[in-house]
Amino acid sequence: MRKLTSKEEQWVTDTLRKIGDKMEVVTKRNLGAIPYTTDENGRFDDKSKTDICWWTNGFWGGEMWQLYKLTGNEMYKEEAVKVEEMLDENLMNIEGLDHDNGFKWLPTSVCRYKLYNNKESYNRALLAATNMAGRFNIVGNFIRAWNNWDNVDRRGFAIIDCMMNLPLLYWASSVTTDPRFEMIARAHADTAGKAFVREDGSVNHIVIFDPDTGKIVGKPGGQGYKEGSSWTRGQSWGIYGYALSYKYTGEKKYLDISMRIADYVMSEIPDSYLVPIDYRQPADVDLEDSTAAAITASGLIELSKALERYDEAGTFGEKADKYLECAINLLKTLDEKRISWGTDTDNLLNNCAVDYNGDGHNMSIIYGDYYFIEAMMKLEGSALEIF
Numbered sequence: 001m002r003k004l005t006s007k008e009e010q011w012v013t014d015t016l017r018k019i020g021d022k023m024e025v026v027t028k029r030n031l032g033a034i035p036y037t038t039d040e041n042g043r044f045d046d047k048s049k050t051d052i053c054w055w056t057n058g059f060w061g062g063e064m065w066q067l068y069k070l071t072g073n074e075m076y077k078e079e080a081v082k083v084e085e086m087l088d089e090n091l092m093n094i095e096g097l098d099h100d101n102g103f104k105w106l107p108t109s110v111c112r113y114k115l116y117n118n119k120e121s122y123n124r125a126l127l128a129a130t131n132m133a134g135r136f137n138i139v140g141n142f143i144r145a146w147n148n149w150d151n152v153d154r155r156g157f158a159i160i161d162c163m164m165n166l167p168l169l170y171w172a173s174s175v176t177t178d179p180r181f182e183m184i185a186r187a188h189a190d191t192a193g194k195a196f197v198r199e200d201g202s203v204n205h206i207v208i209f210d211p212d213t214g215k216i217v218g219k220p221g222g223q224g225y226k227e228g229s230s231w232t233r234g235q236s237w238g239i240y241g242y243a244l245s246y247k248y249t250g251e252k253k254y255l256d257i258s259m260r261i262a263d264y265v266m267s268e269i270p271d272s273y274l275v276p277i278d279y280r281q282p283a284d285v286d287l288e289d290s291t292a293a294a295i296t297a298s299g300l301i302e303l304s305k306a307l308e309r310y311d312e313a314g315t316f317g318e319k320a321d322k323y324l325e326c327a328i329n330l331l332k333t334l335d336e337k338r339i340s341w342g343t344d345t346d347n348l349l350n351n352c353a354v355d356y357n358g359d360g361h362n363m364s365i366i367y368g369d370y371y372f373i374e375a376m377m378k379l380e381g382s383a384l385e386i387f
């Protein structure tokens, strides 16, 4: 991976300073909360009051840990610990646990355990990992996504997003020396590589298996435009998730999958570096998703670093540089065009989207902010390895 130019280094330093300045004010006025999005006045909501089991509830904790690393300000550490403790209510609610346990307990309990060897954090994260491992379908070799809310039978559902949760299982095997967690993570990654990733490197969001036979029975469009389309956040989960499976297993096949998705994504990213909700949405639709831009950037940096580790002979040096270049362009575009730097609003990223067909468009979403901060800190070499 090439070094940053001095101009790029200056931009990283300046951007991290802007993040630190804004988030100090924002965090002080949201003490004890777990934000997801902002209201019409640009102020954060508090998911701890309305839905403690919401899948994004770990990101604020992760953001607090990254900001603690960035600034050393104890306020962030205290808030991160509060989020972790509030999530105990979720841990005791079986209906609120699912494949997304990684998104909740990696940025909170695993992060704290890695920093301080905290026994309670260890227990929480291992309970979350054990529950996630219990979702493995042994015939279909996949980790089941979601539960049966709204009376929909989801026993055979798997989603590409789950790749980002696998580090919880890799961590569980590493701390217990019990290989079962990692076996499950690898089996899921292998299945997803075949069932989700298409010939051209694009990925499906959802694959539905028959839960009794493991046969694939459907590949709906999920949060993307339609069946066969290419939901941008799903593509970003794929790039990042497979780079992580490489990081934890050292298996070249996962690096290859991450590169295939990344090459496809780089061929689709518009010249503006403003990322749509779906790379195959109609040309006259200008809906965007800044979260996909931030996650793609962080995933490409991860991939670039992974290639550097793998590639002693330098075979992929050029590719690694291209991924890094693309990540920097995505992040610069967010910085210049899609971030509210003023302290009148709580969020960083604008123009985020929940999905294509719903009405959650042009909003702020907490994980967009998290991955933007993480990616900028990765460029500086200072990010905590939360995933």
Ligand code: GLY
Pocket: 161, 223, 233, 354
């Ligand atoms: N994991 C759900 C989403 O990305 O919206």
